[in-house]
Each structure stands twice: as structure tokens, then as C-alpha cells.
């Protein structure tokens with residue numbers, strides 16, 4: 001997977017330590033699963049499968065985010 005900007009805070013994911021990556025992913029999941037509550041009007045793209053987060057059910061969201069987190073944190077090992 002191509003490393004890129006954080007879907008939550010817009011910074012480069014390589015500048016995130018493991019905890020920061022976790023926090024951003026947690027927040028991303030909240031926004032993606034409840035865009036209305038967070039006032040997000042634009043479509044949220046999944047950083048893992050590049051699909052529309054609106055097309056993900058809860059299980060898919062969890063799976064994609066686990067994959068994303070694994071990907072961004074494994075680089076530091």
C-alpha cells in the first residue's frame with residue numbers, strides 16, 4: 001500500500017507514532033460511521049481499499065482500519 005496522508009489530521013502518516021496513528025484511526029472510524037454527527041459533507045475515502053466509507057458496513061470498516069493501522073505502524077518495527 002502506498003503510504004500517504006492521514007485521513008484524519010492530514011499529516012503524513014510517517015510522522016505519527018503508534019499511539020497517534022491509533023488515535024487518528026479511532027477518530028476516523030467515528031467520523032466514517034457517523035458522518036452526520038461530525039458534520040462531514042464530503043465523501044470519506046477508505047485509506048485501505050480506496051472505496052467510499054459510506055459503502056462499508058461496520059465489519060468492513062473495522063477490517064479496513066485494522067489493516068490500515070497495521071500498515072502504518074509496521075514500518076517502525
Ligand SMILES: [Zn+2]
Pocket residue numbers: 006007008009010011016020021024
Ligand atoms: Zn493523523
Ligand SMILES: [Zn+2]
Pocket residue numbers: 046047048049050051056060064
Ligand atoms: Zn475499506
